[in-house]
Amino acid sequence: MRTEEETNITNDHRLSTIDSDIIGYLKEHENKDMLRFLTCGSVDDGKSTLIGRMLYDSKMIFDDQLAAVKGESKKYGTTGEKIDMALLVDGLQSEREQGITIDVAYRFFATERRKFIIADTPGHEQYTRNMVTGASTADVAIILIDARKGILTQTRRHSYIVNLLGIEHVIVAINKMDLVDFSQEIFNEIKASYSELAEELGIKYTYYLPLSALDGDNVVDKSEKTPWYEGKPLLELLDTMDISQKQRTEDFRFPVQYINRPNLDFRGFCGTIAAGSVKVGDEITVLPSGKTTKVKNIINAGDITEANREVVTEEAYAPMAVTITTEDEVDISRGNMIVHTKNLPRVSNSLKVMLVWMDETPMEPGTTYDIKRATSVVTGNFEHINYKVDVNTYEREQIGKLGLNDIASCKMVLTQPIAADAYKENRLTGSFIVIDRITNNTVGAGMIIGVSRREEDVKKLSAREYTDAERALNQYIRENFPEWECKKC
Numbered sequence: 036m037r038t039e040e041e042t043n044i045t046n047d048h049r050l051s052t053i054d055s056d057i058i059g060y061l062k063e064h065e066n067k068d069m070l071r072f073l074t075c076g077s078v079d080d081g082k083s084t085l086i087g088r089m090l091y092d093s094k095m096i097f098d099d100q101l102a103a104v105k106g107e108s109k110k111y112g113t114t115g116e117k118i119d120m121a122l123l124v125d126g127l128q129s130e131r132e133q134g135i136t137i138d139v140a141y142r143f144f145a146t147e148r149r150k151f152i153i154a155d156t157p158g159h160e161q162y163t164r165n166m167v168t169g170a171s172t173a174d175v176a177i178i179l180i181d182a183r184k185g186i187l188t189q190t191r192r193h194s195y196i197v198n199l200l201g202i203e204h205v206i207v208a209i210n211k212m213d214l215v216d217f218s219q220e221i222f223n224e225i226k227a228s229y230s231e232l233a234e235e236l237g238i239k240y241t242y243y244l245p246l247s248a249l250d251g252d253n254v255v256d257k258s259e260k261t262p263w264y265e266g267k268p269l270l271e272l273l274d275t276m277d278i279s280q281k282q283r284t285e286d287f288r289f290p291v292q293y294i295n296r297p298n299l300d301f302r303g304f305c306g307t308i309a310a311g312s313v314k315v316g317d318e319i320t321v322l323p324s325g326k327t328t329k330v331k332n333i334i335n336a337g338d339i340t341e342a343n344r345e346v347v348t349e350e351a352y353a354p355m356a357v358t359i360t361t362e363d364e365v366d367i368s369r370g371n372m373i374v375h376t377k378n379l380p381r382v383s384n385s386l387k388v389m390l391v392w393m394d395e396t397p398m399e400p401g402t403t404y405d406i407k408r409a410t411s412v413v414t415g416n417f418e419h420i421n422y423k424v425d426v427n428t429y430e431r432e433q434i435g436k437l438g439l440n441d442i443a444s445c446k447m448v449l450t451q452p453i454a455a456d457a458y459k460e461n462r463l464t465g466s467f468i469v470i471d472r473i474t475n476n477t478v479g480a481g482m483i484i485g486v487s488r489r490e491e492d493v494k495k496l497s498a499r500e501y502t503d504a505e506r507a508l509n510q511y512i513r514e515n516f517p518e519w520e521c522k523k524c
């Protein structure tokens with residue numbers, strides 16, 4: 036049973052539009068742009084408190100959640116009489132008992148202008164893989180620093196991962212300013228040391244903020260306690276920062292997800308445009324085969340039925356989901372990449388990659404794995420570990436195998452060539468996951484840095500001669516198991 040006092044508080048936090056007009060509420064949010072951010076910091080820097088504060092102040096807390104947290108603040112909370120904002124965020128029971136964050140918790144909130152998805156990632160070194168997971172889709176990272184402690188080893192580690200994962204905007208949130216009397220001097224010292232770190236790593240844009248997540252200083256409103264701070268409060272900064280990345284329309288990338296063949300007259304290639312744009316009539320090349328044709332039709336997303344197969348568009352761009360038909364009958368299968376003929380990516384089976392190992396069983400060079408990149412799955416192995424990076428000191432080490440949470444530069448060799456965009460050019464087509472072929476678990480994640488072998492070697496690989504027995508087997512599979520989409524050899 037809730038007390039009257041609790042009900043009064045919670046009613047303030049009801050989203051009145053959700054109650055009265057759910058369709059209106061959804062419409063209102065539909066057209067807002069989306070910003071994904073990640074919070075990282077060392078143990079107890081205040082990540083969960085900060086996120087809880089943002090959710091609370093943007094009224095994204097439902098009344099039952101708030102009532103529960105109010106009760107639990109007394110039981111588990113660390114904030115005395117105040118509501119423990121961290122309990123709004125730390126959803127897992129075991130986490131409450133241990134008092135640490137053990138998984139990536141995704142949260143949603145919105146302002147008038149934007150929708151936000153927050154990835155709350157754990158700070159400990161043994162959870163590097165969780166942080167990598169949270170960072171892989173984020174546009175912005177908030178790195179929390181406890182004002183009393185300054186930059187720690189963990190700050191260096193988090194900054195390295197954030198930068199490795201291609202996050203260009205880093206907000207350095209110097210938290211617990213209330214515990215250092217909102218000292219401008221301390222703020223400036225931390226800012227100066229972080230600037231050196233940012234320069235060392237090559238982080239593109241940094242923003243510095245003095246905060247008290249617990250009391251809400253500079254979270255939503257500018258704090259009177261930091262008159263020397265000239266920047267925006269956190270929420271306003273997130274609301275207004277420009278995260279758009281210039282996309283070159285000619286870098287069209289269309290990983291084919293599904294071949295739609297409802298009858299003999301129709302053959303469409305479905306997928307989500309990963310980058311750039313495409314027009315009807317454009318000359319396209321299918322990779323890795325290198326076959327060329329032209330775009331005949333672009334059909335809008337949705338189920339392709341007899342009735343809507345005519346709903347065509349002249350041009351489509353990332354991240355639209357479309358079906359493309361071609362002028363000629365070329366062999367295109369799931370996992371292929373359609374690109375503009377005038378702007379081809381490198382195609383290779385031998386790639387230089389950065390690999391994050393996520394499994395208890397170490398990665399030993401030469402072991403065969405399934406490599407899933409966009410819509411394609413190709414077998415391959417890591418032939419050689421070039422070096423492991425110590426994420427705390429940024430030093431390089433020579434090692435024979437990769438353990439859990441290790442990050443290393445490796446040479447990856449695949450059994451088939453793929454169109455290889457560098458991760459820094461395209462996060463979607465430049466990244467991959469590594470799957471154990473027996474357990475089917477995701478055991479690693481990686482980023483393509485570049486092609487490590489010359490193109491001639493690739494041609495040799497694709498022009499491999501097959502024996503009669505191999506050809507017969509290939510034909511048998513194509514005739515009897517069409518659902519396997521086996522290619523003709």
Ligand SMILES: Nc1nc2c(ncn2[C@@H]2O[C@H](COP(=O)(O)OP(=O)(O)OP(=O)(O)O)[C@@H](O)[C@H]2O)c(=O)[nH]1
Pocket residue numbers: 076077078079080081082083084085113114121134135136157158210211212213214246247248249250
């Ligand atoms: N004085 C003060 N205390 C704070 C502030 N922010 C957080 N705290 C307190 O610091 C402690 C840790 O906060 P959390 O939000 O749980 O920290 P976290 O970074 O999520 O920690 P983990 O979940 O262990 O990774 C709690 O007792 C908070 O109440 C702040 O701005 N000022």
